[in-house]
Amino acid sequence: MSDTIELAAPGRPLGAYTRPKGGSGWRDWITTIDHKKIGILYGATAMFFFGVGGLEALLMRLQLATPDGTVLGADTYNRVFTMHGLTMVFMVIMPLAAAFANYLLPLQIGARDVAFPRLNALSYWVFLAGGLFLNMSWLLGDAPDGGWFAYAPNTGVIFSPGHGMDYYVLGLLIMGIASLISAMNLIVTVLNMRTPGMTLFKMPVMTWMILVVQFLLLFAVPVITVALFLLMFDRNFGANFFNPEMGADPLLWQHLFWIFGHPEVYILILPSFGIISEVIPTFSRKPLFGYPFMVFSGIAIGFMGWGVWAHHMFVSGIGPISVAAFSMSTMFIAVPTGVKILNWLATMWGGKIKFTVAMLFAFGVVSMFTIGGLSGVTHSVAPADTQQTDTYYIVAHFHYVIFGGSLLGIFAGFYFWWPKVFGHLLSEKLGKWNFWLMLIGFNMTFGPMHILGLQGMSRRIDSYSPGFGFEFWNMFASIGSFIIALGVLMFVINVITSARRARHEPPVGPDPWDARSLEWFTPNPTPVHNFDELIQVDSLDEFWHRKYAEDENGRVVRVATAEEVCQDGSATDVHLPSPSYWPFVLAAGFPFVGFGLIYTLWICIPGALLILMAIYGWIFEPTDDPDGPHGHHAEDSSDHDGAEAPSEVAGETAEEAPVG
Amino acid sequence: MADAAAVDHGHGTGTGLSNNKLLMWVFLGSECLLFGGLISTYLIYRSRYADGPAPGDIFDIPFTSVSSFVLLMSSLTMVLSLSALQRGDIRNNRVWLLATALLGSLFIGGQVYEFTTFLREGLGYTTSPFSSAFFTLTGFHGIHVSLGIVMLVSLLIASFRGTLTKERSETVEIVGLYWHFVDVVWIFIFTVIYLVPSPTS
Amino acid sequence: MNTTTQNVEAHEGGHDHPTDARYIRVAIVLGIVTALEVATYFVNIPGAILIPVLLGMMVFKFFYVAAWFMHLRFDSPMFTKFFVTGLVLATLVYGILLTVFEFWTKG
Numbered sequence: 001m002s003d004t005i006e007l008a009a010p011g012r013p014l015g016a017y018t019r020p021k022g023g024s025g026w027r028d029w030i031t032t033i034d035h036k037k038i039g040i041l042y043g044a045t046a047m048f049f050f051g052v053g054g055l056e057a058l059l060m061r062l063q064l065a066t067p068d069g070t071v072l073g074a075d076t077y078n079r080v081f082t083m084h085g086l087t088m089v090f091m092v093i094m095p096l097a098a099a100f101a102n103y104l105l106p107l108q109i110g111a112r113d114v115a116f117p118r119l120n121a122l123s124y125w126v127f128l129a130g131g132l133f134l135n136m137s138w139l140l141g142d143a144p145d146g147g148w149f150a151y152a153p154n155t156g157v158i159f160s161p162g163h164g165m166d167y168y169v170l171g172l173l174i175m176g177i178a179s180l181i182s183a184m185n186l187i188v189t190v191l192n193m194r195t196p197g198m199t200l201f202k203m204p205v206m207t208w209m210i211l212v213v214q215f216l217l218l219f220a221v222p223v224i225t226v227a228l229f230l231l232m233f234d235r236n237f238g239a240n241f242f243n244p245e246m247g248a249d250p251l252l253w254q255h256l257f258w259i260f261g262h263p264e265v266y267i268l269i270l271p272s273f274g275i276i277s278e279v280i281p282t283f284s285r286k287p288l289f290g291y292p293f294m295v296f297s298g299i300a301i302g303f304m305g306w307g308v309w310a311h312h313m314f315v316s317g318i319g320p321i322s323v324a325a326f327s328m329s330t331m332f333i334a335v336p337t338g339v340k341i342l343n344w345l346a347t348m349w350g351g352k353i354k355f356t357v358a359m360l361f362a363f364g365v366v367s368m369f370t371i372g373g374l375s376g377v378t379h380s381v382a383p384a385d386t387q388q389t390d391t392y393y394i395v396a397h398f399h400y401v402i403f404g405g406s407l408l409g410i411f412a413g414f415y416f417w418w419p420k421v422f423g424h425l426l427s428e429k430l431g432k433w434n435f436w437l438m439l440i441g442f443n444m445t446f447g448p449m450h451i452l453g454l455q456g457m458s459r460r461i462d463s464y465s466p467g468f469g470f471e472f473w474n475m476f477a478s479i480g481s482f483i484i485a486l487g488v489l490m491f492v493i494n495v496i497t498s499a500r501r502a503r504h505e506p507p508v509g510p511d512p513w514d515a516r517s518l519e520w521f522t523p524n525p526t527p528v529h530n531f532d533e534l535i536q537v538d539s540l541d542e543f544w545h546r547k548y549a550e551d552e553n554g555r556v557v558r559v560a561t562a563e564e565v566c567q568d569g570s571a572t573d574v575h576l577p578s579p580s581y582w583p584f585v586l587a588a589g590f591p592f593v594g595f596g597l598i599y600t601l602w603i604c605i606p607g608a609l610l611i612l613m614a615i616y617g618w619i620f621e622p623t624d625d626p627d628g629p630h631g632h633h634a635e636d637s638s639d640h641d642g643a644e645a646p647s648e649v650a651g652e653t654a655e656e657a658p659v660g
Numbered sequence: 661m662a663d664a665a666a667v668d669h670g671h672g673t674g675t676g677l678s679n680n681k682l683l684m685w686v687f688l689g690s691e692c693l694l695f696g697g698l699i700s701t702y703l704i705y706r707s708r709y710a711d712g713p714a715p716g717d718i719f720d721i722p723f724t725s726v727s728s729f730v731l732l733m734s735s736l737t738m739v740l741s742l743s744a745l746q747r748g749d750i751r752n753n754r755v756w757l758l759a760t761a762l763l764g765s766l767f768i769g770g771q772v773y774e775f776t777t778f779l780r781e782g783l784g785y786t787t788s789p790f791s792s793a794f795f796t797l798t799g800f801h802g803i804h805v806s807l808g809i810v811m812l813v814s815l816l817i818a819s820f821r822g823t824l825t826k827e828r829s830e831t832v833e834i835v836g837l838y839w840h841f842v843d844v845v846w847i848f849i850f851t852v853i854y855l856v857p858s859p860t861s
Numbered sequence: 862m863n864t865t866t867q868n869v870e871a872h873e874g875g876h877d878h879p880t881d882a883r884y885i886r887v888a889i890v891l892g893i894v895t896a897l898e899v900a901t902y903f904v905n906i907p908g909a910i911l912i913p914v915l916l917g918m919m920v921f922k923f924f925y926v927a928a929w930f931m932h933l934r935f936d937s938p939m940f941t942k943f944f945v946t947g948l949v950l951a952t953l954v955y956g957i958l959l960t961v962f963e964f965w966t967k968g
Contacts, residue, residue, distance in 0.1 A: 115679045184686045191939070192673035192682065218690045219950055226697030230796070239785060239792035240710075241701065247708035248789040255958055256697060306954050310961065322961045677937055685940045689947030696951035704962050725899040732895060732922075736888035739930045743881055833932075840931045844923055851919035855898055856912055859968065 019578035019621060031579035033117035036526055038124050039103030040421065045128055046095035052135065053087035054488065056080050058481055061445070065478035067466040077462035078145035079164065083138070085148030086168070089268065090175050091131045093402065096410045097271035098127075098182060101210045103421060105186060107519035107526065108207045110195025110535045115188040117577045118618065119181055125587030127178035133591045134171030137164060144168035147460060149261070150231070152242035152253035157235045163598050169232045170594040176221045176228075177590075183217035186210065195518070197537035204517045204541075205294045209274030212302040216263045216270075219306075224260035227253060236597070251316060258309035266305045268402055269369075270298060272409025273340060276362040279412050280344050282515045283359035284351030287541060290343045297336035297343075304333045314385045323382045330380035334373065341370055356513070357431030361412035364439055368404025372397055375450065390460070393453025399446040411438070411491070419512050423525035424502030430494035437487030444480025448473035511562035516544040520562075523569040532571035580621060586614035684834045688841045695845050698800055699852065702793040707859045710788035715853075716860030718783055720774070727770030728850045731805075734763035735843045738836045748826040754819050757832075760839065761812040764805055771802050794853070801849060804842045811835045879929065887929045894918050 020031045029037060059080050063071040072080060102120065106113055114120050137143040144164035146155040155165045190211050194203070203211075231253065233239035240246040242253050281288045288294060310318060310326040344366050353359065375397040379385045388394060411434070418426045453459075457470050464470050511520045519526070520543050521535060539545050546565045551557045592607025673679060706715050741756030775795065783791050815835060818824040824831070879887075898918050901911060928934040933941050959965065 116683070180690060184683055184690075187686050188679050188682050191675050192677065192679055194674045198674075218686065219693050219947065222690050222694035223697050223954075226694060226701070230701065233792065233796060237785060239796070240787075240789045241705075241792055243789070246710045246788055248705065249962070252701065252704060252962075255961065256701075259954055259958065306950065307957070318961055675937070675939060677939060682939070682943075685943045689943045692944075692947035692951040693954075696955045700955040700958055703959060703964055707968055721899065721902045725895070725902075729892065729895055732891055733888065735926060735930050736884060739884050740881055743878065743884065746878060837931055840926055844926050847919060847922045847926065851898065851915050855901065855915050857908055 020581060028579070030584050031581045033113075033121045033577055033579055033583070034528060035102050035106050035113050035117065035120055036421070036528075036530075038120055039099045039101075041124050042095045042102060042127070043099035045124075045131070046092050046099060049087050049091035049095075049131060050488075053084055053092055054485060056084035056087065058485060060084060061478040061481040063462065064464070065475050067464055067471055067474075069463050072462065074462040075145065078147075079138075079143040081460065082144050082147050082168075083135075086134065086144070086171075088402070089148060089264070090172065091134075093268050093406050093410070094179065095127060095131075097210075097213065097268075097406075098123075100206075100271060100275065100410070100413050100417070101182075101186060101213075104417065104519055105207055105210055106189065106193065107522065107530060108204050108517055109190060109193060109198055110518050110531065110537065111189065111193040112530045112534075112574070113193075113577060114185050115193055116185045118580050118583055119185050121580070121583035122586060123178045123182040123185065125584050126181070126590060127175055129587045129590045130171050130174030130178060133174060133594050134167055136591075137167035137171075142167065149257060150253070151257075152231065152234070152250045153244065155231060155235075155253075156242055160235075165231070166235060166598045167594075169228045169235070170597060173225065173228050173232075174590045174594065176225055179217045180221045183214040183221070186214045187218065190214075195531075195534050195537055198518075198542075201292070201295070202537055202540045202542070204274075205277035205288060205291065205298070206271075206274030206517075208295050209270040209277070209298050212298050213267050213270045216267050216302055216305065220260045220263040220267070223256055227256035227260070230256070232597075251313070251318070254313050254316060255310070258312045259306075261312065262309040263302075263305045265398075265401070266301055268406050270301070272365060272406045272413075273298070275409045275413040275416070276344065276365050278515075278517060279358050279362045279416050280347050282416075282513050283354040283356055283362070284348045285354070285514075286347055286351040287516070287544075288343070289346035289349075290339075291540060293339055294343055297339040300336040301333065304329070304336070308333055311380060311382075311385070314382050315389050327380055327382040331377070334377050334380070337373055341366060341373075356415065357426070357428050357435055358412045358415040358513075360432070360435045361408050361415065364408040364435065365405055365412065368400055368408060368439075368442070372400025372404055375400065388453060390458060391453035392449040392457045392459055395459050396446050396449035396453060399442075399449070403442055403446070408438070411435070414491075416513065417519075418498075419508045419524045420519060420522075421525055422499070422502075423507050424498060424505070425508055425512060426494050426498045427501075430490055430497065434487055434490040434494055437483055437490055439487075441480045441483030441485075441487055444483060445477045446480075448477050452477075509562070510566035511543075514547075514562075516541040518543055521565070521567055523566060527569035527571075529571060529574035529576060532567040532569060532574075578623070580618070582614045582618040582621060586611055586618070589614065678830060680834055681830060681837075684837050688837065691841065691845075695797075695800070695848075698793075698797040699849070702790075702797045702853060705789035705793040706853075708789040709791070709859070709861065712787035712791060713778075713781060713783045714861040715790060715794070715858035718778055718781055719854055719858065720777070721854060723770070723774065724850065724854050727767050727774075728846060730763050730770065731767045731843050731846050734760045734767070735840050737763060738839045742829065742832045742836050745824070745826060745829040745832050750819065750824075750826075753824070753832070754816060757812055757816050757819065761809050761816070764809045764812070764839075768802060768805055768809070771798065797849065797853070801842070801845060804845075808835070808839050808842055811838070878935075884929070887925060891922055891925060894922055 020027065029041065032038065032041075059072060060077070063069040063077055102114075102124075134144075140163070142163045144150070144167055146160055146165055146168065150165065150168055153159060155168075190203075190207065194200075230239070230241040234241050234243065240248050242248050242250045244250060277288055277294060307329045308326060310322055311330040314323050314326070344362075375393070379388060379394070379397065415426055415431055418424070452470055452473050455469060457464060457468070457474075464474070508524050510523055512524070513520075518535060518537070522530060535542065543565070547558060547560050547562065548556050549559045589607040589610030592610065593604050594607075596602065596604030596607060675682075709715070737756045737759040741753050741760060744750075744752035744756060775798075783794075785792060785795050812835065815824060815832060898915060901915060906914070927944065933944070
């Protein structure tokens with residue numbers, strides 16, 4: 001990190017406070033504050049955890065393939081299924097959504113970056129710290145075993161005496177900080193950083209869905225934060241929040257958890273809904289049907305999602321009035337989702353469908369989520385749910401909506417935006433293998449679980465006895481899970497071979513899909529500065545309207561090629577925010593604090609010092625004078641130094657004490 | 661091309677609102693859910709005092725009234741410090757910042773005194789669900805106040821170093837928003853926890 | 862303290878920034894309301910009246926601090942929307958929670 005930056009501003013950077021230069025190699029990735037690199041970091045990390053969570057799933061399915069399985073003991077099984085859930089929810093789906101949000105949202109609103117680039121980097125590094133911290137519990141032999149839902153008092157210190165649940169509490173608290181910071185950042189970004197002419201109702205539906213998700217995170221993360229602190233205080237300081245002997249009510253945990261937990265599931269699904277709202281119109285050659293309905297139904301889902309949480313608690317003893325009320329509210333929430341399904345179908349209807357892999361995955365989402373949504377509607381009928389709850393019927397439901405809905409949507413996004421991020425296409429041929437293996441394996445695994453559940457197979461249990469008739473479908477499901485694994489393997493092979501092939505081929509060129517939204521204005525892969533010039537937006541699907549217009553007969557005709565419309569990425573005079581290593585340093589403090597709280601408070605001290613030092617360093621880090629010299633490495637677009645982002649001045653922390 | 665730089669640099673934002681100030685308001689919105697959870701937990705547990713003191717037995721309303729008043733007045737000094745800086749009056753900006761920090765510290769001192777008194781009277785952290793909920797809620801609030809005091813002192817230091825100028829008054833405004841929010845939470849706590857009649861044993 | 866502020870020239874144009882005198886008046890009102898609140902402790906008032914009165918005074922103080930000290934009445938409505946959204950959501954959600962726990966009836 002050389003300090004050749006020259007500042008026109010008074011004062012000089014001292015040693016550690018010098019901003020690093022952008023460059024290449026691992027230092028570039030550690031210090032990056034570029035939303036695109038951060039998006040890639042989120043995506044790669046999430047896919048690594050996908051492998052971890054997938055392995056956990058395969059172990060479970062091996063254990064359950066036969067009755068009285070002996071692959072995993074009961075204790076180990078509890079840890080595996082707990083970590084599988086935690087990993088998939090918090091370390092796979094959420095960061096994958098963050099990957100897409102980080103990479104694409106600024107582009108879709110025509111901005112050069114998010115409002116607070118260093119905070120953005122901090123979110124990623126804190127997420128990584130939390131995810132690694134939680135998984136360290138495996139290595140230390142004490143992974144949490146209370147389920148991802150961690151019901152008290154089972155997770156209190158009497159019944160969970162090990163450190164597993166402490167890892168749970170601290171890991172989630174750390175990851176919650178990441179989500180909260182990211183939510184605040186993206187909300188300000190959407191409100192304040194839109195390109196000229198882009199009103200809120202000209203934003204793509206994907207941007208809207210991401211925005212709703214950020215609001216859900218903003219308001220839901222504090223609730224689980226409260227729950228986690230209460231559990232931590234019970235476990236570590238003898239508090240009495242969930243101790244029935246002292247008169248406490250363990251149901252309080254369930255309520256607080258699910259007040260977070262239900263908005264959480266909309267946090268999981270809305271990004272995918274956003275993704276396919278871009279994919280489907282592109283490959284139907286038609287605009288999205290009912291844009292205002294798509295936006296408002298997303299907002300409605302976000303709002304109504306706060307009023308349904310106790311449908312997770314129908315048999316917990318909350319009483320018939322509460323059960324009836326939440327049963328009704330749950331039925332209502334099916335409506336806005338149904339609106340979306342109908343709008344996607346109406347988009348496809350009469351369109352010229354192109355069956356690309358991205359489109360196949362989008363079809364997968366619409367169909368699989370419908371199945372999952374329908375089983376959800378059956379849960380909303382409380383008397384029926386009394387039969388279904390705690391059985392594999394529920395497991396079937398949420399895998400249909402999360403895997404069939406969220407994950408397939410994310411894969412649609414991979415295939416669609418891969419050229420934008422990496423400059424080459426993924427193989428469509430391998431992609432079809434990827435899709436069909438995943439789809440078939442998925443339905444083989446989770447379809448039969450509806451039957452198993454209604455036949456009475458309990459969930460959250462390490463084995464089942466022979467003679468109940470569960471054997472056939474469990475074996476079937478376990479085979480299916482390995483087919484899913486094959487499908488995922490196809491994806492990995494696709495990624496690797498497509499990258500290799502791309503080295504010998506010309507770059508993909510602009511707009512390979514003939515798409516609709518602003519991110520496609522830039523060349524592929526996106527240059528570091530995003531847009532050469534900011535785009536003046538006059539309509540929804542602005543990019544499309546630059547390429548197509550209606551002739552005098554009202555027919556849509558092409559008026560410009562992609563090459564004519566797209567920018568060439570050659571701008572050299574663009575200021576970019578400087579990289580920084582303080583987000584990384586700050587995040588590194590958290591695991592120390594976590595270990596200290598678990599093992600011995602002395603370990604907290606280096607952690608606290610790292611965090612304080614990083615905050616201090618962050619505040620005093622120079623932001624370069626806006627009229628100062630621009631980066632003089634005009635040829636190397638990835639090496640802008642001496643840059644300034646207006647939003648970075650005066651600090652992303654409220655107590656900025658700016659250096660002279 | 662030059663226009664790109666000009667548009668890029670414009671501190672203009674889509675809504676015309678400052679990024680930093682908007683960020684603080686967004687954050688305060690989320691804090692409502694945090695304190696709401698802690699307050700609800702307290703309300704659910706206030707009647708569950710096991711064998712320990714009940715809230716009605718132990719609260720000292722006159723004492724807490726004084727410390728509530730102190731915190732309320734600190735909001736006044738906070739806004740006066742901002743107003744001074746917006747006028748370019750650096751000296752009074754410092755005076756009122758210091759006053760705010762002192763009043764905040766006095767409030768914390770009052771909290772500490774109150775807690776130690778309760779402890780002596782048999783209300784510990786682990787005594788009952790009521791006690792755990794009470795100390796957790798007021799503890800979280802106290803930590804927020806303390807962090808606010810740290811920010812105020814940081815602002816004072818910046819002021820003495822000459823970097824807290826009239827142009828940077830928004831920084832004081834943003835710290836002020838946080839401070840007022842913490843005060844507003846106490847307005848809520850004081851009424852709902854202390855003044856509204858509590859169970860007695 | 863008062864003399865210091867009175868010596869300094871009041872900011873022109875109270876349309877955007879209230880004067881210090883205005884802020885002090887707000888603080889006095891807040892102080893009076895607080896005194897009234899505390900006074901209820903010393904007077905025997907039936908709960909059915911007392912609680913709404915206390916809550917009303919609380920809401921008044923809340924609003925007054927937010928509007929004047931936090932400058933919301935002069936600032937963009939966007940800020941108010943964020944704050945109110947958080948407040949309303951918290952009130953609704955936690956209100957439902959308290960209802961499920963029968964707080965209003967059993968306390």
